[in-house]
Amino acid sequence: MELQPLLNAVWIRRIWQLFIFGYQQAMSCIFPVIIFASLALTKVISIPYVHRYDLLLLICLFAQIGMVVFKLETIDELKVICMFHIIGLMLELYKVHMGSWSYPGEGWSKLFGVPLYSGFMYASVASYICQAWRRLSISVYGWPRQRYAVMVCAAIYLNFFTHHYLRDMRWLLTLLLIIVFYRTSFAYKVGGREYRMHVVLSFLLIGFFIWLAENISTFMGAWAYPDQEHTWHIVHLGKISSWFLLVVISVIIVAQLKRVKSARDGGNPAL
Template structure:
């Protein structure tokens, strides 16, 4: 019974962390079936995403620091979208004023929503990292994975080598999290696989509602190839590594500030007692 209660609590925290992605999926579904005045569908999706982002910061659901992380992901995702659409990997067939080189600007928010989920879950579940690899190894690995999304069009695809390298680098790394006052732990590599798989499910929902279109979905919708899980897995790894690195940098800065504050307080106390 206790295990069921913990599972429900975990599901509830996950649902709250997925608020931004849920709004995007709901918007994709509604804008596909409802008549839209004045603007095209892609333009309305951009407006909805901007309003949602504003509301989340305004309401305190996201901090300004988290907004900076999410904005970074928006830029990273939009750059990838521009390249992939140019290469014909997928397309956005509908019209819209907010399209640049065939890519609607709302698409960046789909990547930003992954960052929003990671930031929300990190805070709600009080995530902590154990055995985190050195900064240079993490930075090099994240950069290589991101670059492979571009270079595999011109060179060999090394995603499976990079996946193996992820397992090696993070073999002794764990993520700990808290549910209902109890802490649990999970291998980081396994958490990557889980998140990547669920994003693949989300991708099938998104393409079903016309968020974008793969070449094999031009005539009629079909299930996204299971091989795409590897792509999302690597993208999740890049996302997680960036968020984790920024969180650690932020954490070290906070510790230094606290130590500096404590040092100043001790100095003032000593002056008063002299």
């Protein structure tokens, strides 16, 4: 038996699997891509008497409606996304008030200095997680007890607020996260074949790509950090840890809601 044809077949299969995985990831990113495209478009094109932030809000609203109408998102996923919109908007209001970043442009849809479209940036993360979960048929192995997962989620979210007054506990929370989720992994299917990834690694990878997206967003004027007000430059690498922890919150909330829905529908509540 010749080895070369077999090796060729293996590589072709791997490339095909990678293509399918990339396609599913791209389909899961439709909402974030719409937001990025809108940021780019509104940076070079303006409509008379319409502020940029207000136009972005209208685009996001129509995009969200379209996602549901064209069945790219389910009603249950829409509920989760709306929850993230509120969670994100609360965080934005606090962070802008504390001077962590700002939205210097004008807009009728700004609330205490925060344009309402900003909540959709957090909602787009939830949209990606929900769609990737469904498209890749994700299942979870070794999920910790519910009270531990909820406590970690609450502590991480609270730290985003308290670190302005108390010591920043992100590294301690990261260590706690690794301990609580040390047995947890995601299983996902690509072309009928199952793969596994440790949950902490998936958090880190998503956080890294959000950090890349953040650099694009600040370059296009979505918001500005204090040191970017005069000249844009790359967002500090330390922000990856913030996005990493935000992804943790997002995934835990989505996972817990799916667990509750499964139990409500008479399925197995265990992930």
